[in-house]
Amino acid sequence: MGAAWLLRRLLASVAIIFAVVTFVFILIHVAPGRPCPETVERAVCEELKRQFGLDRPLPEQYWRYLVALAHGNMGNSYANGRPVRAAIAGTIPFTLQLAGAALVLDFLLGLGLGIYQAVRVNRIPDVVLGNVTLFIYSLPTFWLALLLLLAFGEKLRWFPVGGASDPVLCPVVHSLFCVADRLWHTVLPAATLGLVGAAGTARFQRAAMLEVARQDYVRTARAKGLPERRVVLRHQLRNALLSFVTRFGLAFPFLLTGAVLIETIFAWPGMGRLAFDAILLRDYPVVTGTALIASVVVVAGNLLADILVGLADPRLRVRAPTDVEVVTA
Amino acid sequence: MLSAMQRRSFPSLTVFLILVVAGLAACERRGGCTGENCGTIIDAAVAEPGTLLPPSSEDIVANDIDEQLFLKLADVGMSENTLGDEDFQPLLAQKWEWDGPLTLVFHLDPRARWQDGQPVTAADVEFTFNAYNDSVVASPFRPKLHRIASVTQRDSLTAVFRFRERYPEMFYDAVYHMRILPAHKLRPVPRDQWRTAPFGREPVGDGPYRFVRWQPAQSIELVADSTFFLGRPGIRRLIWRFTPNLQVAVQQAIADEADVREQLVTPENVERARAAKQLAIYTYRGNVYTFLSFNQRAPDDTTKPHPIFADREVRRALAMAVDRASMVKSALGDLAKVPPGPMSALLWIWDPDIRQLPYDTAQANRILNARGWRDHDGDGVRDKDGQPLAFHMLFPTTSVLRRQYALLLQEQFRAIGVRAEVDAVEGAVVNQRVATGKFDTAILSRSNDPSPSSGIAQSWTRAGFGGSNFGRYDNPAFERLVDRAVTTTRRDQARALWRAAMETLNADAPGIFLYALDNVAAVHKRVDNVQLRPDSWAAVLRTWRIPPDRLIDRDRVER
Numbered sequence: 001m002g003a004a005w006l007l008r009r010l011l012a013s014v015a016i017i018f019a020v021v022t023f024v025f026i027l028i029h030v031a032p033g034r035p036c037p038e039t040v041e042r043a044v045c046e047e048l049k050r051q052f053g054l055d056r057p058l059p060e061q062y063w064r065y066l067v068a069l070a071h072g073n074m075g076n077s078y079a080n081g082r083p084v085r086a087a088i089a090g091t092i093p094f095t096l097q098l099a100g101a102a103l104v105l106d107f108l109l110g111l112g113l114g115i116y117q118a119v120r121v122n123r124i125p126d127v128v129l130g131n132v133t134l135f136i137y138s139l140p141t142f143w144l145a146l147l148l149l150l151a152f153g154e155k156l157r158w159f160p161v162g163g164a165s166d167p168v169l170c171p172v173v174h175s176l177f178c179v180a181d182r183l184w185h186t187v188l189p190a191a192t193l194g195l196v197g198a199a200g201t202a203r204f205q206r207a208a209m210l211e212v213a214r215q216d217y218v219r220t221a222r223a224k225g226l227p228e229r230r231v232v233l234r235h236q237l238r239n240a241l242l243s244f245v246t247r248f249g250l251a252f253p254f255l256l257t258g259a260v261l262i263e264t265i266f267a268w269p270g271m272g273r274l275a276f277d278a279i280l281l282r283d284y285p286v287v288t289g290t291a292l293i294a295s296v297v298v299v300a301g302n303l304l305a306d307i308l309v310g311l312a313d314p315r316l317r318v319r320a321p322t323d324v325e326v327v328t329a
Numbered sequence: 330m331l332s333a334m335q336r337r338s339f340p341s342l343t344v345f346l347i348l349v350v351a352g353l354a355a356c357e358r359r360g361g362c363t364g365e366n367c368g369t370i371i372d373a374a375v376a377e378p379g380t381l382l383p384p385s386s387e388d389i390v391a392n393d394i395d396e397q398l399f400l401k402l403a404d405v406g407m408s409e410n411t412l413g414d415e416d417f418q419p420l421l422a423q424k425w426e427w428d429g430p431l432t433l434v435f436h437l438d439p440r441a442r443w444q445d446g447q448p449v450t451a452a453d454v455e456f457t458f459n460a461y462n463d464s465v466v467a468s469p470f471r472p473k474l475h476r477i478a479s480v481t482q483r484d485s486l487t488a489v490f491r492f493r494e495r496y497p498e499m500f501y502d503a504v505y506h507m508r509i510l511p512a513h514k515l516r517p518v519p520r521d522q523w524r525t526a527p528f529g530r531e532p533v534g535d536g537p538y539r540f541v542r543w544q545p546a547q548s549i550e551l552v553a554d555s556t557f558f559l560g561r562p563g564i565r566r567l568i569w570r571f572t573p574n575l576q577v578a579v580q581q582a583i584a585d586e587a588d589v590r591e592q593l594v595t596p597e598n599v600e601r602a603r604a605a606k607q608l609a610i611y612t613y614r615g616n617v618y619t620f621l622s623f624n625q626r627a628p629d630d631t632t633k634p635h636p637i638f639a640d641r642e643v644r645r646a647l648a649m650a651v652d653r654a655s656m657v658k659s660a661l662g663d664l665a666k667v668p669p670g671p672m673s674a675l676l677w678i679w680d681p682d683i684r685q686l687p688y689d690t691a692q693a694n695r696i697l698n699a700r701g702w703r704d705h706d707g708d709g710v711r712d713k714d715g716q717p718l719a720f721h722m723l724f725p726t727t728s729v730l731r732r733q734y735a736l737l738l739q740e741q742f743r744a745i746g747v748r749a750e751v752d753a754v755e756g757a758v759v760n761q762r763v764a765t766g767k768f769d770t771a772i773l774s775r776s777n778d779p780s781p782s783s784g785i786a787q788s789w790t791r792a793g794f795g796g797s798n799f800g801r802y803d804n805p806a807f808e809r810l811v812d813r814a815v816t817t818t819r820r821d822q823a824r825a826l827w828r829a830a831m832e833t834l835n836a837d838a839p840g841i842f843l844y845a846l847d848n849v850a851a852v853h854k855r856v857d858n859v860q861l862r863p864d865s866w867a868a869v870l871r872t873w874r875i876p877p878d879r880l881i882d883r884d885r886v887e888r
Contacts, residue, residue: 033757041796047467080379081525161584167548168883267572269546282757
């Protein structure tokens, strides 16, 4: 891994993002449906389409979009006239908040469970947790969301059933109370996303820990008489974390796609709901804009994961001469 | 807020968070409003408006909010009578008079003010009419104003409407479709930019409430104008909280996170809302009807007749094969009625005695046999000249009710040897396909405004070709009856003519009129004087109130 590798990856990333934007632009424009409500007469709809520039040939629309994009202009929403950049910018803090909370829950819980199962492999806790995590991992995210909503929102009323904050007290975050209120509203949606993720992470981590446990250096550490805690945390876990870093990169697409459903179910004002509504309304600029941002996030997440793996694993970091044996830990 | 939280049970895993919230809440300034005119109402809305600029806002939620921000000259009363002017309530217009058969003169209330302090003038009224009529603005209300020739100002407080012809709903057309706009704010904005104008997201109105803030994808907040010239509103603060769909909206009302859900729609939702202790249930007339539309033109070439539905007798047979009363009973219980034609219960022409085709499967079978549609190959589906009697039913995936109905219809058609395929597609695709005639049949919903004239003419006469007459129904006899009904000044004569028109249409069976929903609203029990006008539930929201002894924490909160 070096500057040339990074440059190659960056160029590839730009190409991927360009391809995604092109694909989404063409797909949404050729998809059936019109960007006007049912109640709008055809003549009115035609006038609107003229104002939106949709009466021009598709290649021209695409070229105009690219030129505008190159100037940092993502267009205006057909549905509400807002600049797409502003609309997306308004949703990103909410999606980051939700995804961040879900990611923390996913990794902390998943990592903890994976390690716990690995050190008690094939014992009752491992078997029970293995089945529980498999069950949760198999659940459709939307179904778990509805279950949590019904139980903890509607019936028990422990948590709010929707929205990102109290609309009476916290129209804007202006005090610590409102910060806490926003966290309060995050619990159910983040738990939904995080629990499913944690179940997957736990299974992944358990397998990685057991793989590492068979390595010579772990056996050597035990033979040296090191305490078990130190063997597990210092030798076993540290090496098993490499696969965890890879999973970190894979978590971004999961969180973004999951957020579309979860944000819709929990009326969360994030980018997923913005994209979902835009698709239903055939709000082309918003659909393309959200796809652009999502692809940037996913590509950047994977690039970051690759860099982290490279930094953490000397085998990938060091370009070894062919005639020299690489000594690993 | 603190006590609201105290009412909740505390799960052990979140004790820490709760304590933090509770601690911080204790530091928050407690609300002090305790008398009359306090109160906050949160509406759980199923969509977010695109803009609040009235000519460009065609969605229902925008209309509900605009009711509070922008006044009309006058408005229909609770009777929903649209004939003449006697049942209309003055709003911006203090009074009006007829100056000859085609001229209507409005005298504006001199107390009316825009919320930036400017007076509301006749120049605003003239500007508003011109804006609504400008094709560049692309207002969906424009077609409803075509019989008004001009609006001018006689002096600063007198606006003069001149009509092209005389008809009974002249006054209704003059006042119902337009909300008066502030010319001084909008004149500088190019009309082709109105949909994106900042004014639409931060409006300055003249109504009982002022705009406070719009949090995208979250809420819109309005606050009462205590100096409103028609009287101070009873509720101090209104909040529309946006949810992505009906189920989430209903859930918010049930969980006491919203005070109003104006339409519950399904029997299941009504039952859930009834079970919520804090909610009261209100039933009022619905303004929507749902029908199976038969496309009388070929989907692949709209210049040619449809191979099945161009035949009036086949349409009649299909209509007779459907037991609409049983379907309503099984799918909707008491929440809906079988419409006696293309109308919702809102319209004053609703009459259950209007003659309709009977449910008679034996007759339906006889008609189909007589038209040559028989099961020649014994596969259970009728055919003629090698073509099976089969078609597609289009409806949006988002409508649970319409899906249910599609399956029921499919089964009833199957019983007479007709194969109906179910096509559930996205709403945007349904819109496109029906607008371009690319469908066999579609389960569609139509909302009525209080007048039968404009809606029925647009959806069921030649005037609606290229508009909302998607099935291209065309019967000159029906159109003559509608024309006479629209121009008749006496209500009893108009009712008789409408009845005749509806019976003509029903006999032609351009569609099967399936159900007309009653509206059922859930409103928090602490709210008093709840009045829901059927065409617009929020039209008289300013008269709602919360008695001081029923205020809860969110009512008392001060900014």
